[in-house]
Amino acid sequence: MNARRKSNLSYETVKTSIHQRIADGGWQPGVRLPSERELVLQFGCARMTVHRALRELEAEGLIERRQGSGSYVAELHPISNLLQVRDIHDEIAERGHAHTTRVCGITRERASADVAGAMRLRKGTAVFRCQLVHLENGVPIQFEDRHVNPALAPDLLRQDFSCVTPSRVLFEHAPLTEAEQVVEAVLATPEQAKLLDVPAASALLMVSRRTVSQGKVASIARLYHPGARYRLIGRFSVSSQEGKLA
Structure with a gap:
């Protein structure tokens, strides 16, 4: 340089x-x-x-x-020692509400250095990318930007994501054995604000999640939620010494 x-x-x-x-x-x-x-x-x-x-x-x-x-x-303090990884469709259905999905992009692309490092793959390896907006009773509550390892979900791109979520496909093809997540507050970019129907630079809750199946990274996802529309609930159990996957 x-x-x-x-x-x-x-x-x-x-x-x-x-x-x-x-x-x-x-x-x-x-x-x-x-x-x-x-x-x-x-x-x-x-x-x-x-x-x-x-x-x-x-x-x-x-x-x-x-x-x-x-x-x-830094060794960050977890929000809870019980980690639940659930399908957003199930969460919304349990509240008695209707879940719909707006598909922004479903593509195959070459993994950047950062994506490859997080997924334990070689830079340039082909990965799937899903970009979706999840709505509850017609109101956007989550923008999902997910990269998936094709080796663990080879038919992902053939799915109709207006009927099924990437999480559901992964649960069926690559059952979870490990997961990690980081939660932080970020400001909405103009694109994210438009997708989530909030003002630009609004506060968002971003969950960065990596899921592992039998020693292989199945997916990494950034899940963006409007701060005024979403609550993150953690449960603590004094009897549990390990993180729990659900």
């Missing part, structure tokens, strides 16, 4: 990239991040740019910087 390119790259770009890699599960809690020098080479930017990005991520509690050792992904 030349000096001009380095001087033009902002610390926000570096910060956002590292933040997204953590949110996608590419870097797990406790994992040591590349050194500042390695990040400078990776992003082609000045060392001060990387230093400021890491300093802000540390201030936000996403990473820990240890003197003489480096930077590590």
Whole structure:
């Protein structure tokens, strides 16, 4: 990279990239991040740019910087020790309401470096991508942006997602054996705001979820919910020492 390119790259770009890699599960809690020098080479930017990005991520509690050792992904406190992974159709039906789906895109694409890392695949491997809006009684409550491993759900693209959800297909073809999720507040992009019928920059609740079946990552998903329309409920059991999948 030349000096001009380095001087033009902002610390926000570096910060956002590292933040997204953590949110996608590419870097797990406790994992040591590349050194500042390695990040400078990776992003082609000045060392001060990387230093400021890491300093802000540390201030936000996403990473820990240890003197003489480096930077590590912070061990975040889970919302609950009971993890439930459910089909949104079932959740809405249990409330006695009608679930409908608006299909935004169902495609096959090459996995980016971040997606491949989170899915434990080679960069450029073919993956399926589903982008859907889920509505409850006609009101948008979730935008689902999901990548799926074709090896575990080979007929996914042939499904009619106005009748079945990606979660239902995965439950049938790749039964869960493990799952991870991160919950955080984000601001709606113009596209997300339009899909969810909320004002631009509205507060959204984003759930980043990775599901595993028999040692293979089945899917990674970002689930966006309007903050004013959705509640995340966690249940705590003092008798349970492990996360529970449902």
